[in-house]
């Protein structure tokens with residue numbers, strides 16, 4: 001039995017590394033069946049949206065893709081896009097491995113996905129080619145490229161920026177040509193995709209914490225004996241934990257590397273970050289009306305509990 | 310499996326089944342062989358054309374249609390004719406010049422080909438002959454991804470850590486200029502041999518000034534589109550839409566030869582040509598998917614490693630293999646499949662990553678012109694109604710030049726690496 | 734937009750022409766909106782310091798429709814790109830030329846009908862899923878392939894009937 005995994009992340013990304021390191025060798029002979037994992041990172045099997053569809057159909061076994069691409073299947077995932085929701089990666093994973101997980105797993109299952117694990121994509125930070133950004137005011141009138149995601153767009157509009165929705169395929173050329181002043185991404189992306197070549201300033205805003213969903217096709221999984229399902233789930237769990245470890249250490253490495261390359265990194269003080277957080281309050285209200293007050297409040301309460309407040 | 314699919318496609322295509330359908334049928338057969346659901350063909354078809362950069366195709370095509378219908382392109386040709394009509398094959402030389410100009414604005418050969426064809430094919434074909442005109446246009450359009458900016462290079466650099474977009478752009482400048490100059494020389498020789506007709510009157514200052522003034526609104530188009538893209542007003546795809554709006558305004562209000570009644574026809578023609586290209590991309594996507602699932606790139610790499618550990622032999626072997634890949638695969642598919650496998654492999658053999666990158670890109674770019682699967686061949690043939698066989702025959706010297714420059718860069722790395730080294 | 738030979742039964746001729754005209758106007762309108770939306774996005778950015786969040790998604794959606802509806806128009810006018818070597822060699826022999834034309838057309842028709850059917854699953858499976866940046870559902874991206882494939886099969890079939898009735902293989906496409 002060949003288990004094919006698809007992803008949009010490149011072979012060097014922490015997610016692909018962890019899959020190769022843990023998941024691929026972990027599955028051999030289980031319950032008399034021979035398993036072989038084939039990993040296809042770097043959009044080899046199509047766009048992120050298409051890979052998700054292939055997983056849902058059972059054309060491939062599974063995928064590890066940014067959670068944002070699942071929003072249209074499970075609206076509640078939108079809460080993960082709320083700005084400044086998570087104070088730290090530790091809190092984020094305590095929440096995502098805890099009470100929130102069961103609800104999401106159930107909703108994903110109804111859409112044809114078995115949730116295997118939640119990996120770290122990372123905190124996103126704002127970069128630009130004009131000036132250091134320390135307050136929301138600095139973003140006023142600055143054009144920032146965002147993913148065409150309504151919550152992301154709304155957040156930056158609320159902060160006063162000129163939010164520009166550009167397709168990912170146009171991002172690098174657009175930065176090079178200065179079609180936009182800035183963009184926002186995790187340190188790993190800023191480094192690996194050489195965004196530092198056109199952007200001099202980065203602010204440690206950590207405004208969104210993005211995660212990767214590691215999912216399998218529910219149809220394919222349900223077709224395996226329980227023993228096999230358990231073995232796959234265990235291997236996936238180990239892979240997820242390893243990925244978080246690599247991602248956390250690489251995040252720091254990429255940040256250091258960017259500083260070495262001459263990017264000016266602005267760290268926000270607690271007071272400065274609080275200004276940003278207050279400014280985006282209207283976005284929370286909007287999210288409540290969009291995906292349900294009860295769910296959003298429960299989600300935020302879980303974050304508060306995990307943060308020990 | 311990959312071999313069976315390729316063979317099947319060729320057989321079906323030779324029976325005269327339209328290429329898009331031949332790709333689709335071979336794709337279906339491959340899915341059956343691989344024991345995969347048939348609906349993948351439908352899925353891949355939709356997602357592969359669901360792409361923002363591809364929209365540069367209808368935009369630049371429509372801009373060209375508007376320029377032709379608006380009669381404004383005639384002014385550009387008249388002006389070029391005044392300038393070098395007294396040189397044998399002058400209009401073909403204009404085409405190469407226009408191709409280099411387009412290349413400095415656009416990053417994609419297909420967009421350049423559609424723009425150049427819609428603007429230049431009719432006049433050039435009228436003066437000389439159809440297949441020759443189509444070949445010069447196709448070969449000139451191929452400079453698009455070699456001279457910066459280049460979509461292909463951006464794709465390559467994002468797939469290969471250790472290669473920067475800017476250096477790769479710079480690495481393309483000298484090879485691109487070499488190809489342009491060699492093409493002009495070749496055209497001069499062909500023009501002399503065939504005794505191509507002179508197309509212009511004697512150059513006088515009055516004619517020059519009058520021609521320039523008449524052509525000014527058209528000459529401003531590249532200035533606005535190039536300026537807008539280079540100056541950061543808009544992206545290359547958006548530049549296509551801007552070119553449409555500009556041609557529309559000039560045609561309706563400046564030259565006043567374009568009528569509102571012409572618009573539906575222009576929109577329709579560009580839509581149908583877009584569809585013919587789009588559907589080929591759509592159905593090729595399943596075949597690429599099957600190659601990927603079949604681990605074709607990895608198997609090629611293993612094959613290479615079993616043979617040699619010499620850097621030069623490896624490079625020569627790689628270029629040979631990539632020439633064959635370029636004949637059969639659509640370049641974007643080849644980048645996505647092969648770069649992650651072959652770039653690290655090249656580093657293992659001690660090849661400079663930037664050197665390997667430029668050779669890889671040049672190879673794929675020439676592949677756009679080589680049968681049986683050459684996207685530029687399909688595009689230019691569809692737009693000009695010149696048969697692919699005739700087109701390829703006239704293209705041979707230009708394909709030779711482009712492969713020649715690629716080989717020169719292989720054995721003389723400074724041709725590609727000197728400029729990026731200077732500027733970093 | 735070209736006149737068809739009179740060999741076809743009148744009703745089929747009318748149906749074919751009507752379908753083609755509707756298709757033509759749909760494609761023309763979609764192309765126009767694509768250009769408008771993408772240009773407007775540029776204008777919005779500079780004149781109003783704003784951005785149309787739906788510009789990319791809407792224009793891509795229209796592009797997918799243009800490609801698959803345009804395929805039907807290309808098939809109706811015999812404009813697909815093909816290697817004409819063998820068909821041209823057989824042109825002199827009416828019978829074998831006709832047989833080859835019918836075989837290649839049947840291959841195209843079968844491909845299109847099969848596609849239309851397998852694609853329908855995607856239309857249904859995505860009809861409940863919202864789009865990212867505008868009203869509508871993700872099934873709208875999949876729908877044009879089925880519609881375009883059915884229309885293409887229809888035009889290919891009409892062309893085949895025409896070829897048999899007019900006792901002449903249709904004029905060769907380039």
Ligand code: NA
Nearest residue numbers: 412453456458
């Ligand atoms: Na270029």
Ligand code: NA
Nearest residue numbers: 635636676682
């Ligand atoms: Na080729």
